Amino acid sequence: MTTTTPNYIVTTGDFIAEWMEDEGINAAELARRLDVTRKHVSELLSGKAPLSHPLALALERVTGVPARIWNQYESGYRSDLARVQETRELEAQYEQAKAFPLSYLRKWGYVTASARERADTVRQLLGVLGVASLSAFETTWAEGSVAYRRAAVGREHAPAIATWLALAERHHDELNELPAFDRSALExxxxxxxxxxxxxxxxxxxxxxxxxxxxxxxxxxxxxxxxxxxxxxxxxxxxxxxxxxxxxxxxxxxxxxxxxxxxxxxxxxxxxxxxxxxxxxxxxxxxxxxxxxxxxxxxxxxxxxxxxxxxxxxxxxxxxxxxxxxxxxxxxxxxxxxxxxxxxxxxxxxxxxxxxx
CATH class of the missing domain: 3.30.2010 (Zincin-like)
Structure with missing residues (x-):
């Protein structure tokens, strides 16, 4: 499933500034009420300073808005920041991702992002491979403890082989439901x-x-x-x-x-x-x-x-x-x-x- 990252981020400070405007309070007054420095309020309003839980409780007393709401604003803001940073990092990996059989993965629905959606393409490829980044793929498959993975990446067409093998690993959850392997029963x-x-x-x-x-x-x-x-x-x-x-x-x-x-x-x-x-x-x-x-x-x-x-x-x-x-x-x-x-x-x-x- 393709995700869309918004091209703007609402900081916790934006919500605080909105309350300040409604109440007719400037930054200096808010700093006095919160018992913090004006610099801290300035950084809070600009999104540079994180909103701590104690300060969220202080905002609750000053604004009447529950601390959990301020914490939700902060959590959403930090999550959006992380997503924007992740998108940049994923886009930077796209050229490396092209070594993998992306057209094949699109054909069979394992990757639904188009070639124009570079970050989502890489994100979905990483989901298939079960790693957080393509550098993690290198270390996991080439240097990890699973012997067959190391054997796979030592071959020609390693990205294609690893992709094909990784798709079958989606069935590994079923292993817990299977009986132990019985060679004589197989024969x-x-x-x-x-x-x-x-x-x-x-x-x-x-x-x-x-x-x-x-x-x-x-x-x-x-x-x-x-x-x-x-x-x-x-x-x-x-x-x-x-x-x-x-x-x-x-x-x-x-x-x-x-x-x-x-x-x-x-x-x-x-x-x-x-x-x-x-x-x-x-x-x-x-x-x-x-x-x-x-x-x-x-x-x-x-x-x-x-x-x-x-x-x-x-x-x-x-x-x-x-x-x-x-x-x-x-x-x-x-x-x-x-x-x-x-x-x-x-x-x-x-x-x-x-x-x-």
Missing amino acids: TQLPGLRALTSGEVLEAIDDAVERLREVGIVLCFIPAVPGLGIHGATRWLNGRPIIQLSLRGKTDDQVWFTLFHELGHVVLHGGKELYLNGDLTRAEEEADAFASNVLIPPQFVPRLPRTRDIAGVLALAKELGTAPSIVLGRAQRETGDYAWGHSLKRKIEFRTATPAS
């Missing part, structure tokens, strides 16, 4: 999760979210940042895994494979690491193998079609209880022939501007 759930792939895609995804919650895993979907090239990520927060998928590719076989890939990290690796789908590491290779073997167990691999055999894909998918697109995708990878069977793949689109888990 028991894997066949049922695989069976979900054959159902209606969006309903199956919702079901997967709930099933994973039961074993202490947060699964959320955050739109892909253009140019980032990341399908999914896994890391641990407060002892529980958070898996986020980008729906990059937007077909059901890719989304399901990425989910089981990330679950491979949860089962095989764990710990405090950040796993980004697409990295060229041994852990990524192991997660790929895990996903491949769970979705299509090794004993079924020799039965994958080696030609453009739609009927063979459908038959094997039915026997496995999986989506035909998953069998097709595996057959395509095995043969290197990707130019067929596209009608078996179902497209997935985000349903809301700010998707939630």
Whole structure:
């Protein structure tokens, strides 16, 4: 939500001066009545001197206006001063903020301020990142105690990666409502999760979210940042895994494979690491193998079609209880022939501007 800062500030002294005018009292007389110096009254009227609580009580006795009202005037004035100063500081950070994917954040409604509203743009970006300033972002993500954050900012496209990861952290409040992570329960759930792939895609995804919650895993979907090239990520927060998928590719076989890939990290690796789908590491290779073997167990691999055999894909998918697109995708990878069977793949689109888990 965009906020508007007024271009003028009403000081507590303005309200005092208004009372003085109504009563026909000058500054010298008010100083005598308050038992303070004329200089203090002058600074109070100009807003230079703060209104103390004892002086608010004295004003109550002199003016008949309750001290709480004078304190409210003072609090509002000081708040306005701070807001004006904050606006200047936020505007000064705008050039630095442009390193982050602002157009992406606007597209999905995470930032509603326009490019002309520089202070509000930076303010909303900081809200996404969960920091008070961009210098605080640098120290929090590069030097803080959370290992996966440090790993994120050490990469190419660090601002985009950090933004994408930070959006998923909005789900961290749910962690308190989740049971402790249960690895054996997750492994028991894997066949049922695989069976979900054959159902209606969006309903199956919702079901997967709930099933994973039961074993202490947060699964959320955050739109892909253009140019980032990341399908999914896994890391641990407060002892529980958070898996986020980008729906990059937007077909059901890719989304399901990425989910089981990330679950491979949860089962095989764990710990405090950040796993980004697409990295060229041994852990990524192991997660790929895990996903491949769970979705299509090794004993079924020799039965994958080696030609453009739609009927063979459908038959094997039915026997496995999986989506035909998953069998097709595996057959395509095995043969290197990707130019067929596209009608078996179902497209997935985000349903809301700010998707939630």
